[in-house]
Amino acid sequence: MSEFQELSHHIQTIARADEEQQNSILNDYIEEGLEPGSVALILEAFPIDERVRLWRGLPLELHIEVLTEARADVRNSIIAALSETELKITLAKLDNMSLIEWADSLPDEIINEALSLIEKDELELYDQANEYDDDELGRWAERKVVTLPFNISVERAKVLMERYSYDAPHHIYLINKRKQFRGVVSYIDLLRAEPTERLKNLSSENVVTLNAKLTLAESIEALEHSSTSSMPVVDDGQTLVGEVDWHFALSTQREIYETRLMAGTGMDEGDDLFAPVVKSSQKRGVWLGINLMTAILASVTIGLFEDVIAQVVALAVLMPIVASMGGIAGSQTLTLMIRAMALNQITVGNRWALLKNEIGIGSINGLLWAVIIGGLAALWFQSGILGATIALAIVVNIIAAALFGVLIPIVLDKLKLDPALAGSVILTTVTDVVGFFAFLGTASLVML
Incomplete structure (x- = not known):
């Protein structure tokens, strides 16, 4: 069964179930590995009242991610149905990337309230992203990346990794004291290297970076021709801004395609299937x-x-x-x-x-x-x-x-x-x- 057929099957199964069983069925699918993006598509297939009820029944840790993956009108329909307390709890859990995604479609008063509730570190990252225009890569780069000084030893690097409780990353970005990009090291290579080896000696050669001022279309093309699954993003002064990966490229390309498809009939990519x-x-x-x-x-x-x-x-x-x-x-x-x-x-x-x-x-x-x-x-x-x-x-x-x-x-x-x-x-x-x-x-x- 293809992914789309499987999604259609899930929607049909939930729609046919009793109201009390629908959330249980959806959560079973999530436990089996259903991605937040697919959950968002399932919610979109239901009228607004049912959609809100299904969203409320999701595991709490998925609330923000599912809303971020949903189309703008779908997300707004759920947010509009929340009580004042529910809204504050939801907004307080936002991270910087989710807030950037939401900012273009929500009323200013909700965005301002979110800015007053989110954590200080997330607010700083959000402000950094807002230094770039909507069509510039720097706005959408993932800023939460693992960085280490480029000239320290492997032994020191491992100590720092443990101290900051980093999850095992695929790779580590190397920077100098001014946070300028100096290379990238595979986490596997770090584990295999001699303790006295310097990180800069482990760095991959000829690492291609993307300028934060690139348009999204230019960035997607660069990722398409890259031999790596992710690429570092830097500003004009070579300061590391963050990274983008193939998931970013695929989702952005899909949005561009859907936008152009819908635009041909005067509609928007974020339009809701069950809009008022x-x-x-x-x-x-x-x-x-x-x-x-x-x-x-x-x-x-x-x-x-x-x-x-x-x-x-x-x-x-x-x-x-x-x-x-x-x-x-x-x-x-x-x-x-x-x-x-x-x-x-x-x-x-x-x-x-x-x-x-x-x-x-x-x-x-x-x-x-x-x-x-x-x-x-x-x-x-x-x-x-x-x-x-x-x-x-x-x-x-x-x-x-x-x-x-x-x-x-x-x-x-x-x-x-x-x-x-x-x-x-x-x-x-x-x-x-x-x-x-x-x-x-x-x-x-x-x-x-």
Whole structure:
């Protein structure tokens, strides 16, 4: 059974159980190794009242971790249902990483209360993280790492490890007195080394560090090409900030993917499956309104040729083909562009070459499908003129789709707008308008 099938099975089993048994079943799954992220997904699959009850029944040590793994709206729905005492107890257990994750989605009064309740050490780490922007690696780096002076002996290092009760780490970061990064030592190598050996002599050579100012996308790419499971993060002065690992890369990449997927319909990655009806209706209604405006623009274009459509009914039959071919061609180019931009592959130096390449592809596909569709239309309606008209419209629309599929995301990016959010709507409008105008405009000239 795959992970997703297993999760679906868990949800179904809990949903079918009596209310008194549901928490017991969920806790049994946790004892069997169910991860907090999977627990959060299970809670999301239940209406808010049931979700809150299931969360309250979790082991106390999992409360914060499950809420942090949950989507923003899901987390907020649980927090909103807590009593004042429950909320204070929950906020007091926050660590710096959880508070950073929560800060963007909770009201300021709750965040301020959390800041007054969390431990002093966690507050200091939270303040350090806030020195960086949301899209900078330094904000999300794990700051709780094991560090030791780089020039001490192995014997001294072991004494310090015992004194500070460090759990056995995978590796240890070496720093100088100014907390600047000087290397990394495997914990296994430390245990095997001679007592008199210096830590700096055990350090791995050519350790690659990540600058805390890197964007999340750049950091993920670096981790993807790294031979290690984690990488140290340093600031411009080489001071050790913390580390990031493959788990960070996977979760961040998933969030980026879900954000872009949801953005295409005007929704947010943190949206709740069981969000309140009125709130969801308002949020989705805005997007429907935007779509209505673009649809009206396409309809106005059709309305300009009302007389010719009335006289040649075949035009109304064939119009969806013109729009559909342009739409899919444009979507292919737009998807390619959004992926390339997410990977920082689009630069001033290659935009023109990419544009020419896409127009070339559009020209070939346009001519090929124009011949096929034009021939079919001519045979269907016994009209060579009609076949030639739709063939011309197909060529024009597919080339236009390629052109605007490249230009629209570039322009939106320049305007600091997410191409994944607005790109598809704008492109669909452009291909509809261009396709209808080319098809109906040509028909009005040659068929009347």
